[in-house]
Structures are given as structure tokens and as C-alpha cells.
Amino acid sequence: MKLIVKLALACAVSATALSAGAAMAADKFVVGYANMADTDVFVMARKTAFIAAAKADPDVDIKFTDANNDASKQLDQIDNLIAQKVNAIVVVPVDYQGIVPGVEKANEAGIPVIALGIQSAGGKYTFVGSKEEDAGRLQGEYMKAHLPKDAKILYLQGTLGLSNTQGRLKGFQDALGRPDVTTLASLTGNYDRAEGMKVTEDWIQSFPQFDAIVAANDQMALGALQALQGADRLKGVMISGVDGVPDSLNAIKAGDMTQTIFQNAAGQAKAAFDVVEGLKKGEPAPAEKLVPFESITKDNVAQYMKK
Structure with a gap:
């Protein structure tokens, strides 16, 4: 009888722990990050900077995908993120025109979209990047x-x-x-x-x-x-x-x-994460957040090498 009681108590504790874990996961603000290509040097620098920015908020969870420059694959990955009911999608589009169906599907699902670095030809989204x-x-x-x-x-x-x-x-x-x-x-x-x-x-x-x-x-x-x-x-x-x-x-x-x-990879990543933080707080998403380009020549290269 004592053994049965102990087992019952253990099961109850395990069930409580699982429920707490599920609640903790539910409390997370989940962001899908649909990358264009992890093989691209600049694109990866920006992704790395986004990860660094996200470390400031432990309540944000990020799910990463890599389209490897395949527009169709990226649309499938966005469909998957929508099915997972993420709270927001950050996408680095493979193609300006080709990404439109993905943005529109996210719009229909009520999921905010942040187009990072490259705009979309259609749909509603926040553009973060440089002109x-x-x-x-x-x-x-x-x-x-x-x-x-x-x-x-x-x-x-x-x-x-x-x-x-x-x-x-x-x-x-x-x-x-x-x-x-x-x-x-x-x-x-x-x-x-x-x-x-x-x-x-x-x-x-x-x-x-x-x-x-x-x-x-x-x-x-x-x-x-x-x-x-x-x-x-x-x-x-x-x-x-x-x-x-x-x-x-x-x-x-x-x-x-x-x-x-x-092209300021860290600046763009930080701006994109600022939009995510705003969405998490229930703030309306801006139409765009621009990070200016800067010319580097022999006269000023030293200051950029320190960054």
C-alpha cells in the first residue's frame, strides 16, 4: 500500500512539473526566423547579431530555418512556422516577389511579419534594413x-x-x-x-x-x-x-x-529585435525601421575595423 501511495505521489509531482514546463513554454514569445541562406557571409553576420540581441530577453524563444537560397523551400518553412503558431516571423526573403505568398499567409493567420534586409513585393509587414x-x-x-x-x-x-x-x-x-x-x-x-x-x-x-x-x-x-x-x-x-x-x-x-x-548587420539585427520587443508588449508594428549605409575608404577604414 505504501509503495502505491509513493508511486501516486511521484506521478502527481511529475504531472505538476510537466504542467509547469508547459506553462513556461506557453509564456514564451516565439519568433520564427526564416533565413535566406546560412552560407552567405553578411546574412549570417546579421543572424548572429540577432541571436546576440535576443539574449537580452529570456522570454523570447527563436525557431530558425535556412532556405539555402531556395524561394519555394522558404515558403514551405514559413508554412511550418505558421502551423506552429509562432508569435511573429522575421524573414530574410530569398526573393522580393517570391516571398509574397508567405507574407500574405502570415497576415491571414494574424502573425506579424518583419522583412529583414529585403522587402516583400506584397502583403503587410515591417521592413527593417537599408535602402x-x-x-x-x-x-x-x-x-x-x-x-x-x-x-x-x-x-x-x-x-x-x-x-x-x-x-x-x-x-x-x-x-x-x-x-x-x-x-x-x-x-x-x-x-x-x-x-x-x-x-x-x-x-x-x-x-x-x-x-x-x-x-x-x-x-x-x-x-x-x-x-x-x-x-x-x-x-x-x-x-x-x-x-x-x-x-x-x-x-x-x-x-x-x-x-x-x-551595411550594418548588427544595427539591422538590433532594430529587428526592437520591433519584436514592441510586438511582445502589444505595441503596433512600424511600417519600417531604416539603418543607413555608410561609405568606407582608406580615410576611415580604421574606425570600422574596431567594430
């Missing part, structure tokens, strides 16, 4: 001021069709504003270092002289740098990229790269 045209504008302004007369340039585009690719190119073209400057070629390197290197190797064979390579991100710029160094063609060629990753900062310090546009 892509501003990155191109800063590159264009620098080249306008520093290119020699009758300069010849090459432009490495990001993945075709993406909004950030289009915005950065437009911002660059609008700001350059010099009819004497000739763009010899403009091809995609798909935001990839190896592809940027391959395109540049082909350009080296095709064009005996050019004054600058402007790239829509640092990975392509660094690939271009490798190609130019390998062919002993770096002298007299300016290289500009976007993101402000450590390899680019080191290249600028060494005098091998000319410029990068700092």
Missing part, C-alpha cells in the same frame, strides 16, 4: 569624384531579378552622372566570390584596359580582386563593393580595394 539605392548611390558618388577623365568601368551585378540587385544598380547609375565614363560590361556574379572571380577573369581577357570594377556586394568585389591579382592587373584599377565584411576592410587597409559600403 538599396543608397548603397549604389554612395558607390556612384565616389566613382564620379575619383574616376579619371574618359574612364572605362565594369559592373558586377547581384543575382538578376532581386530587388537589392536592381536597387543598387539604379542608385549607382543615377549617381554616377558622367557622360565621359563608359561601362564596358555589366554581368551578374550572383553575389558569389567564385563567380565574381570567374567573370573578372573573362573581362581581363576581353578588355586590355579599364579603370574600375564596381560590385553589388563584397564577395564579388573580393573575387574580382583575386582575379586581378592573379593576372597582375590590379594596378590602377579601383574596386568597390557593398557590405563592409572583414576581408574587404583588410583589403582597403592594404590598399588593394578602394571602397566598400558598410
Whole structure:
């Protein structure tokens, strides 16, 4: 009889503990973080910064997914997060147009959406990030001021069709504003270092002289740098990229790269988490929270290397 009573008491204690654990889980504010690609250097830096920001609030639980640059996979992952009834979704869209069904489904489920870094072509969401045209504008302004007369340039585009690719190119073209400057070629390197290197190797064979390579991100710029160094063609060629990753900062310090546009991964992550905290408190979500781009050259690279 005593054994039966002890077992009953033990079961009661276990049931109470399970109930408490369930209640504790229920008390959490659960955020789904649908990442574009964990293989992307800048995207991962931003994700890491978001994790760091989230540590300040133990009542927030984050569920991570990685689409690996597959728009369809990302939509499936968002469907799964919606089915789990998360309290909010942070998404780094693979595609500006392709993410719309996911945003709209979250809207229908009453789940707030934060589009981080890249906007959505439709649906209701808060955009947290930087205006892509501003990155191109800063590159264009620098080249306008520093290119020699009758300069010849090459432009490495990001993945075709993406909004950030289009915005950065437009911002660059609008700001350059010099009819004497000739763009010899403009091809995609798909935001990839190896592809940027391959395109540049082909350009080296095709064009005996050019004054600058402007790239829509640092990975392509660094690939271009490798190609130019390998062919002993770096002298007299300016290289500009976007993101402000450590390899680019080191290249600028060494005098091998000319410029990068700092996209503040930590600033964007912190701003996104601030929106999450507001939602948790029941505050209305803002339409956007912008984090400005900043131009980095040899004159100010030291201050960014300390960050």
C-alpha cells in the first residue's frame, strides 16, 4: 500500500512539473526566423547579431530555418512556422516577389511579419534594413569624384531579378552622372566570390584596359580582386563593393580595394529585435525601421575595423 501511495505521489509531482514546463513554454514569445541562406557571409553576420540581441530577453524563444537560397523551400518553412503558431516571423526573403505568398499567409493567420534586409513585393509587414539605392548611390558618388577623365568601368551585378540587385544598380547609375565614363560590361556574379572571380577573369581577357570594377556586394568585389591579382592587373584599377565584411576592410587597409559600403548587420539585427520587443508588449508594428549605409575608404577604414 505504501509503495502505491509513493508511486501516486511521484506521478502527481511529475504531472505538476510537466504542467509547469508547459506553462513556461506557453509564456514564451516565439519568433520564427526564416533565413535566406546560412552560407552567405553578411546574412549570417546579421543572424548572429540577432541571436546576440535576443539574449537580452529570456522570454523570447527563436525557431530558425535556412532556405539555402531556395524561394519555394522558404515558403514551405514559413508554412511550418505558421502551423506552429509562432508569435511573429522575421524573414530574410530569398526573393522580393517570391516571398509574397508567405507574407500574405502570415497576415491571414494574424502573425506579424518583419522583412529583414529585403522587402516583400506584397502583403503587410515591417521592413527593417537599408535602402538599396543608397548603397549604389554612395558607390556612384565616389566613382564620379575619383574616376579619371574618359574612364572605362565594369559592373558586377547581384543575382538578376532581386530587388537589392536592381536597387543598387539604379542608385549607382543615377549617381554616377558622367557622360565621359563608359561601362564596358555589366554581368551578374550572383553575389558569389567564385563567380565574381570567374567573370573578372573573362573581362581581363576581353578588355586590355579599364579603370574600375564596381560590385553589388563584397564577395564579388573580393573575387574580382583575386582575379586581378592573379593576372597582375590590379594596378590602377579601383574596386568597390557593398557590405563592409572583414576581408574587404583588410583589403582597403592594404590598399588593394578602394571602397566598400558598410551595411550594418548588427544595427539591422538590433532594430529587428526592437520591433519584436514592441510586438511582445502589444505595441503596433512600424511600417519600417531604416539603418543607413555608410561609405568606407582608406580615410576611415580604421574606425570600422574596431567594430
